[in-house]
Amino acid sequence: MQQLLRIFIVLLLCATPTAVQAKVNVFACEPEWAALAKEVGGAKVKTFAATHAKQDPHYIRARPSLIAKIRRADLVICSGSGLEIGWLPILLQKAKLGVQPGAIGYLMATNIVPILEKPAVVDRSMGDVHPEGNPHVHLNPNNILLVAKELSIRLASIDTPNAGFYQRQLSSFNTQWQQNIKTWESNASVLKGKTVVVHHRAFSYLLNWLGMNAVASLExxxxxxxxxxxxxxxxxxxxxSPADIIIRTPYEPSGASKWLSEKTGTPNLVLPYTIGGDAESRNLFTLFNRSVNLLKGTNHD
Ligand SMILES: [Zn+2]
Structure with missing residues (x-):
């Protein structure tokens, strides 16, 4: 009898791992949203980033490995507003119903936050890749807060037994993030009114938040x-009318900004843009720390 009991206990212990609840599969189009899903979802989510910092998110190939990943996704989080127009719709053809446009598992950041550079009329003429306004919304930390809140609501709805967990995660992230916003804003106050030339309008939300002025684009x-x-x-x-800084992302070619920098003497800077954009930008907190510090490094007043 005792022998039987021992066998029963052993079987019970072996069975335990399968009883652990499956994680929510999050498919993030860009590294910043994968990082946010980790902040809000913690150990309850399994996150995959479809792109990395050295890739231009406008131009990604819908390759089979991405299709394999999106098939399993319970939640798809992207920037939206046309940023992924060339590849996300193709991937979504193979995804679950729960992540299709309009479903709870389809979260586009640009549907949640105020959009800059929104044209009065949608116009895709002459290859404009921002016909619905600027989709690079993650570089204003206030937008991160808005998306984090929506993300926690969606995760709670997809994974109801853990709803309380997502709420607590959000609350702790909010507190920490808001403290950091204060620090970044006070550190960056010297940057207010500085003029910037960008390669592409990838930094409009960062510049707008810091009170800096984008005076021209290389594109x-x-x-x-x-x-x-x-x-x-x-x-x-x-x-x-000289500008203070020329900036570009790690995925943009350096030729034009270097040429203009040499001709004008304006400092030429690569900002990380997203997680992994440089060695220091390992998560959302260090991404903003690093961006503010790099911009301040060019301030020689
Ligand atoms: Zn763009």
Missing amino acids: PKPGIPPTTSHLEGLLQQLKA
């Missing part, structure tokens, strides 16, 4: 590579 239109005539025009513009 004649979002998604159109710099042309000689456009750059010559910019050179004349900066000669008449």
Whole structure:
């Protein structure tokens, strides 16, 4: 009898791992949303980032390995507003019903936050990749708070037994994040009013938050590579009215910004843009720390 009891206990112990509840599979289009899902979902989610910091999220191939990942997704979190128009719809054809547009598992950050540079009329002419406004919303930390809240609601709805857990995670993230926003804003106060030339309008939300002014883009239109005539025009513009910094992302070519920097003497800077954009930007907190510090490093007043 005792022998039987021992066998029973052993069987029970072996069975325990399968009784552990499956994690929520989160498919994030960009590293920043994967990082946010980790903050809000903690150990209850399994996160996958479809792209990395050295890839331009506008131009990704819907390759089979991404299809394999999205098939298993319980929640898809992306920027939206056309950023992933060239690849996400293709991937979604193979995904579950619960992550299709309109479903609880389909979360687009641009549906949650206020959008900058929204045109009065949607216009995709001349290759403009921001026809619905600027989709690079994650670089304003206040937007991160709004998306975090929505994400916790969606996770609680998908994984109801752990609803309380997601709420507590959100609350602890909120407290920590808000403290950091105060620190970043006070550290960056010297940057207010500084003028910036960007390669692509990837930093509009960061600059807008910090009170900095984007005075020009190296691209004649979002998604159109710099042309000689456009750059010559910019050179004349900066000669008449110098800018403080030229910035670009780690995935953009350096040629145009280096050329303009050499011609004008304006410092030329690569900001991490997202998680993994440089060695220090390992999570959302260090991404913002690093971005503010790099911008401040160019401040020699
Ligand atoms: Zn863009």
